[in-house]
Amino acid sequence: MFFKSATEKQLDEKINRIQNNFENNYKDAAQLNLKEFEAMLNDVKASGKLKEKRITHYEKKLSEYQNQMQKFTHKDQKCTW
Numbered sequence: 001m002f003f004k005s006a007t008e009k010q011l012d013e014k015i016n017r018i019q020n021n022f023e024n025n026y027k028d029a030a031q032l033n034l035k036e037f038e039a040m041l042n043d044v045k046a047s048g049k050l051k052e053k054r055i056t057h058y059e060k061k062l063s064e065y066q067n068q069m070q071k072f073t074h075k076d077q078k079c080t081w
Contacts, residue, residue, distance in 0.1 A: 007049045011058055014040060018065055034065050 004012070014037040021030035041058050044050055050058075 005050070007044055008054065011037070011040060011044070015061055022065075022068070031069060034062075034069060037065075038062055 014033060018030055018033040018037060021027075021033055041055075041062060044058075045055055
């Protein structure tokens, strides 16, 4: 059985928020959640609360979301009405 620490649960919750906002096309909220996730991950890395293997897992997720959201903004949206 796999138990997650409170830190991992917080990071996973932030990932879920990013994914939900991304899927629902809430661009500003998804970008904000991504920045919060990145800040949280940097704090966790600095404090040494997680093992390197788990940090690598979360860094991979961060990288994936950053690539997906490079041009995920309302600024590029064309007004059609």
